Amino acid sequence: MKRIPVEASRKYDVLVGYGILENAGGYCREVIEPCKALIITDSNVEPLYSDTVTASLLNSGYSVFHYVFTAGERSKNIHTLTAILEFAAENRFTRTDIFVALGGGVTGDIAGLAAALYQRGIRYVQVPTTFLAAIDSSVGGKTAINLIAGKNLAGAFWQPSLVICDCDTFKTLPDSVFADGTAEAIKYGMITELPLFEQFEHGSISRDLDNIVTSCVNIKRRLVSRDEYDRGARQLLNFGHTIGHAIEKLSGYSISHGNAISIGMVMMSRAAEQMSMTREPCSKRLSRALERHGLETECPYKAGELLEAVLGDKKRSGDEITLVIPTRPGKCRLHTVPTGDIERILELGLKRGDE
Numbered sequence: 001m002k003r004i005p006v007e008a009s010r011k012y013d014v015l016v017g018y019g020i021l022e023n024a025g026g027y028c029r030e031v032i033e034p035c036k037a038l039i040i041t042d043s044n045v046e047p048l049y050s051d052t053v054t055a056s057l058l059n060s061g062y063s064v065f066h067y068v069f070t071a072g073e074r075s076k077n078i079h080t081l082t083a084i085l086e087f088a089a090e091n092r093f094t095r096t097d098i099f100v101a102l103g104g105g106v107t108g109d110i111a112g113l114a115a116a117l118y119q120r121g122i123r124y125v126q127v128p129t130t131f132l133a134a135i136d137s138s139v140g141g142k143t144a145i146n147l148i149a150g151k152n153l154a155g156a157f158w159q160p161s162l163v164i165c166d167c168d169t170f171k172t173l174p175d176s177v178f179a180d181g182t183a184e185a186i187k188y189g190m191i192t193e194l195p196l197f198e199q200f201e202h203g204s205i206s207r208d209l210d211n212i213v214t215s216c217v218n219i220k221r222r223l224v225s226r227d228e229y230d231r232g233a234r235q236l237l238n239f240g241h242t243i244g245h246a247i248e249k250l251s252g253y254s255i256s257h258g259n260a261i262s263i264g265m266v267m268m269s270r271a272a273e274q275m276s277m278t279r280e281p282c283s284k285r286l287s288r289a290l291e292r293h294g295l296e297t298e299c300p301y302k303a304g305e306l307l308e309a310v311l312g313d314k315k316r317s318g319d320e321i322t323l324v325i326p327t328r329p330g331k332c333r334l335h336t337v338p339t340g341d342i343e344r345i346l347e348l349g350l351k352r353g354d355e
């Protein structure tokens, strides 16, 4: 098992390995004394992994409660959040107790926000069960729900006390959900680590998942420790996300996060090439790598449709928006543009290189 320390406003470890869910309670006990633990999970993950985590927590002296919500992005809303908070209050959770987020990024984001809000903040443990949650959403303390106006528009920075990532849980993921995580992993390679990108371009990943998770968490840990509150370097992690969030919203969340950011990354790369901002072309290499892993790369919406949703994204500040621009595979940089330039950038992003 690998142990990756994260230095943020709260210090914690990310544990990465195979078969480690059975000892979840033991790992929790290393950092949190036995107390009440509320396992928050969704309707798909509950039948798969809740018993294992529950048994381990009970064996380690915790008393265990469960809150299960309907799986899916549409549940990441204020109603689920309120229901979790009410459940914790009805069961007399106090600030010495914990929440355990068992599931993918939706579970982690909503349970993390509930932890940030409940009695002004209680500790929580992330137990990611999707590839995406393992490499991205479980680490770094960004928590959120979606509002009708858009993705992740209400949230808080609230770091977990521990992250337990058992790569064996990926074995039960539907291919399309695994592919969503692949999009984020390819993003990590594109923004800072060429060898990681090349592994997705040419190599095999299935037998190397713990190492890939470790590489991605290491990149995220470095960015979070430099810029926990997302005002500078951490924004590199948003590569493809401004357009991606707009696509998710326009599709009513029927296009998954991974496919949406996959399209967003390709569009930003095409636009950057046509604006002569790249030192090396990268959009074709990027789209081939993404398609090799079953991800979408062509946008079903027009620039005008995307524009409004992009302008509603929280990455906008006043009349400017900060974009992540690839300069070559393995290197991206931040670039702030007036919002008036966005439609043109979207149009360029929609043009395939061969047109």
Ligand SMILES: NC(=O)c1ccc[n+]([C@@H]2O[C@H](COP(=O)([O-])OP(=O)(O)OC[C@H]3O[C@@H](n4cnc5c(N)ncnc54)[C@H](O)[C@@H]3O)[C@@H](O)[C@H]2O)c1
Pocket (backbone or CB within 6 Å): 042, 043, 044, 045, 048, 071, 072, 073, 076, 103, 104, 105, 106, 107, 109, 129, 130, 131, 132, 133, 136, 137, 138, 139, 140, 141, 142, 143, 144, 151, 152, 169, 170, 171, 172, 173, 174, 177, 180, 181, 257
């Ligand atoms: N907080 C952050 O920093 C951050 C970063 C990236 C993404 N996100 C958020 O993460 C969310 C996407 O996360 P996701 O792709 O994990 O979605 P998800 O949590 O909805 O999980 C995807 C699907 O897989 C199912 N599932 C989860 N684990 C499983 C397993 N082991 N076996 C079988 N099925 C399983 C879930 O029930 C769900 O149906 C988005 O809401 C996105 O905004 C947050």
